[in-house]
Amino acid sequence: MSALLELTGLRKAYPGVVANDNVSFQVGRGEVHALLGENGAGKSTLVKMVYGLVRPDSGKMTLGGADYAPGSPHEARQSGIAMVFQHFSLFEALSVAENVALGMENPPPMRALATRIAEVSETYGLPLDPSRLVGELSAGERQRVEIIRCLLQDPKLLIMDEPTSVLTPGEVSVLFETLRKLQAEGTSILYISHKLEEIRALCDGATILRLGKVVGSCDPRQKSASELAEMMVGTELTPPAVRDHELGDVALALKDVSVASSAAFGTSLRDVSLTVRKGEVLGIGGVAGNGQDELLAVMSGEVVLAKDRVLLHGNPIGELGPNARRALGILAAPEERLGHAAAPDMSLVENAALSAWVRMGMVNHGFIDWRKARGHAERVIEKFDVRTPGAGNAARSLSGGNLQKFVIGREILQQPEVLVVNQPTWGVDASAAAFIRQALLDLAAEGAAVVVISQDLDELMEISTRFSALNEGRLSAPREAAGLTIDEIGLMLGGAEVVS
Amino acid sequence: MRLEKRPTPSKVWSWATPVLAVLATMVAGGLLFGALGTDPVLAIRTIFWEPLFGEFAFYYRGQLLVKAGPLILIAIGLSLGFRAGIWNIGAEGQYIMGAICGAAVGLAFYPLEIRWLIFPLIVISGALGGFLWAMIPGILRTRFNTNEILVSLLLVYVAEQILAWMALGPLRNPEGAGFPGSRNLAQYSATSNQELIAGWGLHWGVVAALIAVIFAYILLSRHILGLNIRLAGEAPRAARFAGVNPERLVLLCLGISGALAGLAGLFEVTGPSAQIGIDFNVGYGFTAIIVAFLGRLHPIGVLMAGLLMALTYIGGEAAQASLGLPAAAIQAFQGMLLFFLLAFDVLTNFRVKFGALGAA
Numbered sequence: 001m002s003a004l005l006e007l008t009g010l011r012k013a014y015p016g017v018v019a020n021d022n023v024s025f026q027v028g029r030g031e032v033h034a035l036l037g038e039n040g041a042g043k044s045t046l047v048k049m050v051y052g053l054v055r056p057d058s059g060k061m062t063l064g065g066a067d068y069a070p071g072s073p074h075e076a077r078q079s080g081i082a083m084v085f086q087h088f089s090l091f092e093a094l095s096v097a098e099n100v101a102l103g104m105e106n107p108p109p110m111r112a113l114a115t116r117i118a119e120v121s122e123t124y125g126l127p128l129d130p131s132r133l134v135g136e137l138s139a140g141e142r143q144r145v146e147i148i149r150c151l152l153q154d155p156k157l158l159i160m161d162e163p164t165s166v167l168t169p170g171e172v173s174v175l176f177e178t179l180r181k182l183q184a185e186g187t188s189i190l191y192i193s194h195k196l197e198e199i200r201a202l203c204d205g206a207t208i209l210r211l212g213k214v215v216g217s218c219d220p221r222q223k224s225a226s227e228l229a230e231m232m233v234g235t236e237l238t239p240p241a242v243r244d245h246e247l248g249d250v251a252l253a254l255k256d257v258s259v260a261s262s263a264a265f266g267t268s269l270r271d272v273s274l275t276v277r278k279g280e281v282l283g284i285g286g287v288a289g290n291g292q293d294e295l296l297a298v299m300s301g302e303v304v305l306a307k308d309r310v311l312l313h314g315n316p317i318g319e320l321g322p323n324a325r326r327a328l329g330i331l332a333a334p335e336e337r338l339g340h341a342a343a344p345d346m347s348l349v350e351n352a353a354l355s356a357w358v359r360m361g362m363v364n365h366g367f368i369d370w371r372k373a374r375g376h377a378e379r380v381i382e383k384f385d386v387r388t389p390g391a392g393n394a395a396r397s398l399s400g401g402n403l404q405k406f407v408i409g410r411e412i413l414q415q416p417e418v419l420v421v422n423q424p425t426w427g428v429d430a431s432a433a434a435f436i437r438q439a440l441l442d443l444a445a446e447g448a449a450v451v452v453i454s455q456d457l458d459e460l461m462e463i464s465t466r467f468s469a470l471n472e473g474r475l476s477a478p479r480e481a482a483g484l485t486i487d488e489i490g491l492m493l494g495g496a497e498v499v500s
Numbered sequence: 501m502r503l504e505k506r507p508t509p510s511k512v513w514s515w516a517t518p519v520l521a522v523l524a525t526m527v528a529g530g531l532l533f534g535a536l537g538t539d540p541v542l543a544i545r546t547i548f549w550e551p552l553f554g555e556f557a558f559y560y561r562g563q564l565l566v567k568a569g570p571l572i573l574i575a576i577g578l579s580l581g582f583r584a585g586i587w588n589i590g591a592e593g594q595y596i597m598g599a600i601c602g603a604a605v606g607l608a609f610y611p612l613e614i615r616w617l618i619f620p621l622i623v624i625s626g627a628l629g630g631f632l633w634a635m636i637p638g639i640l641r642t643r644f645n646t647n648e649i650l651v652s653l654l655l656v657y658v659a660e661q662i663l664a665w666m667a668l669g670p671l672r673n674p675e676g677a678g679f680p681g682s683r684n685l686a687q688y689s690a691t692s693n694q695e696l697i698a699g700w701g702l703h704w705g706v707v708a709a710l711i712a713v714i715f716a717y718i719l720l721s722r723h724i725l726g727l728n729i730r731l732a733g734e735a736p737r738a739a740r741f742a743g744v745n746p747e748r749l750v751l752l753c754l755g756i757s758g759a760l761a762g763l764a765g766l767f768e769v770t771g772p773s774a775q776i777g778i779d780f781n782v783g784y785g786f787t788a789i790i791v792a793f794l795g796r797l798h799p800i801g802v803l804m805a806g807l808l809m810a811l812t813y814i815g816g817e818a819a820q821a822s823l824g825l826p827a828a829a830i831q832a833f834q835g836m837l838l839f840f841l842l843a844f845d846v847l848t849n850f851r852v853k854f855g856a857l858g859a860a
Contacts, residue, residue, distance in 0.1 A: 300741070322743040323743035336737070339737055340735070342738060343730075343731055343734050343735040345509060345734050345735075354727075354731065354742045366725065368722055394507070397507035
């Protein structure tokens with residue numbers, strides 16, 4: 001295989017951080033090449049340079065033997081490079097065909113385009129109706145829209161940034177078949193992921209990045225997942241230790257909760273019932289957009305319900321708001337860090353007061369004791385190893401992973417009786433993620449009831465006592481997490497009831 | 501040249517931008533006055549220097565507090581709402597309604613001389629009038645999701661009609677020989693809001709404004725309600741997570757700003773303006789919006805901005821009188837101030853970078 005894309009000595013520095021340093025590797029024609037690394041290893045910056053979104057400070061790229069220095073994504077697309085982003089850029093109120101047309105340089109007339117979309121989706125096994133509204137599509141279907149938009153441009157190189165993070169196991173295998181077909185036709189694929197098994201199943205070559213530098217390259221089919229993980233992380237990872245302990249009585253229960261979503265294209269909860277016992281970690285899996293935010297809101301009290309829909313130790317509390325529930329010991333950490341769990345422009349001290357003033361006694365006759373708030377913020381920073389110059393810094397100045405540690409730590413250090421977290425380790429590096437998972441397990445071992453909503457199935461399997469899946473606002477009956485197979489989980493995520 | 505977002509808002513710039521805006525306004529205003537054929541330096545000097553240290557400063561200095569009082573009182577209320585993302589644009593209407601309600605209650609007692617009872621009563625009535633007028637946009641927003649900007653603004657014009665009706669009808673002075681306008685409330689000793697120290701312009705409205713500044717400062721920096729107000733404005737979802745009830749906050753912020761505007765109207769109608777007349781309102785409610793932003797929605801800032809704005813009013817009048825500058829030029833000058841402030845505001849959150857354009 002001759003090289004299609006060759007990178008030599010690429011470097012990109014941002015104020016205070018070198019995102020990429022002397023990065024060199026090649027992607028062959030018809031190769032599926034993996035770019036492997038933790039969050040913050042510099043994968044995204046690297047592909048943004050290839051796609052013309054970011055200009056390298058130094059270094060050289062060649063495409064098909066010729067010098068290649070794209071000034072914009074427009075130039076990159078004209079050179080035959082297409083990219084599917086992790087976060088979709090689609091208009092929910094427009095149809096599939098209209099969305100595809102918006103991303104094209106010279107869109108054909110709508111009817112011809114619809115025919116083309118139907119052809120391409122047929123050829124590559126990506127069923128999609130061009131006339132449907134994107135707002136009605138699942139995450140997997142939305143990704144197909146993005147892929148088809150790329151394929152219509154006949155790319156020589158397709159870049160995929162964490163494509164499986166929003167897919168069910170079933171959808172993942174459909175995607176892989178598509179990618180193999182493309183590969184067979186000679187299209188090269190640059191595949192970014194931190195999921196090792198996927199890379200071993202799909203890719204011909206891999207380049208491993210750590211802290212902005214290439215630390216190795218290999219044929220992933222020849223390596224075990226743990227070998228790859230060690231190359232990626234640099235140290236050996238210890239999986240969190242699940243402590244054996246007795247489960248107590250039911251702490252929190254939801255009874256047939258149905259809530260219409262207030263947001264357009266949000267997901268309504270339908271007849272959701274759950275119980276979580278003291279000392280238990282209830283894992284709730286599901287693909288993004290199946291009602292996760294709504295489920296957290298009914299437990300945190302941001303959405304109030306009829307009294308008897310929510311029970312704490314058997315007492316009805318459905319009508320209580322967030323602070324009344326905090327006083328009773330129910331705490332929550334929402335998924336969206338900036339703007340929901342924390343106020344971006346406020347300091348960490350103010351953000352500590354935001355959700356902790358009730359339980360930590362920071363407010364006396366309405367007046368805030370800022371010393372106590374600062375104390376809580378500093379304890380969180382210390383115990384959860386939040387990297388920041390000080391508690392007076394604004395939340396938005398923290399990296400995503402550090403803010404996530406702060407948000408989780410802020411709740412855990414209040415010693416909750418019930419803790420509900422959504423995506424607790426999203427965007428956090430592997431060692432910090434392991435730390436957060438361990439903290440959640442320790443909390444359960446001390447007798448708290450923990451509900452973990454996550455899209456990371458490996459995470460849920462690692463820490464859950466029982467597992468449920470959320471699909472289109474319905475929650476499956478829970479199963480003991482130990483002994484669940486990946487096929488069973490796939491069925492649960494797809495909405496089928498699995499009988500044990 | 502390009503702008504780069506700062507990781508944290510700059511503390512220095514958030515205080516430097518108002519000063520910079522004032523300087524830029526002086527320059528641009530000087531150019532404007534120059535184009536109108538007036539010596540720019542003299543015009544700026546007349547507006548900013550003469551009222552404080554000039555020949556007739558003994559008169560103008562008193563006027564400074566008289567003008568600044570209502571501006572600060574109204575702007576403090578508005579700034580609380582603006583912080584929370586609740587846009588009361590109709591303080592002018594609440595100001596009028598506060599004046600009417602207070603004056604009506606006071607005149608109902610005429611000619612009884614029980615000041616210890618009547619004066620507190622009209623103060624409460626004035627605040628209540630503004631409060632109730634502000635509750636209209638508040639309840640319409642929380643019940644029917646209407647836009648409080650439009651409703652509160654349009655209610656200003658309704659209030660002006662009511663004012664004219666009151667001046668010509670129910671509240672007209674029966675001994676006024678048919679002229680429009682109520683009895684003189686400043687000369688009726690039970691309602692009179694006179695200067696507390698002769699020549700200072702310090703009347704009860706100014707005292708109320710200073711108290712409001714102190715209360716707002718404590719509220720925003722120390723009280724949980726202040727934290728909730730700031731949260732609601734900066735991150736509405738985080739506010740909900742923190743247990744803030746958005747509807748209650750809308751009513752509270754509109755209520756406070758309405759009551760303070762009503763108070764301002766009451767102190768004006770019983771003091772400097774002295775009667776309910778057709779042209780009682782002179783735009784304090786709208787100018788207070790500029791004052792609130794010029795003061796960075798911060799109580800101390802509002803205090804200083806109110807004094808500065810009052811100075812441009814008084815200096816503007818002096819410039820009209822002594823230099824013959826048109827009133828419209830003075831208004832344009834005041835408008836420039838807000839314009840420059842908002843423009844320079846970018847520097848608080850962004851830093852200017854010079855050099856080659858990098859695709860970053």
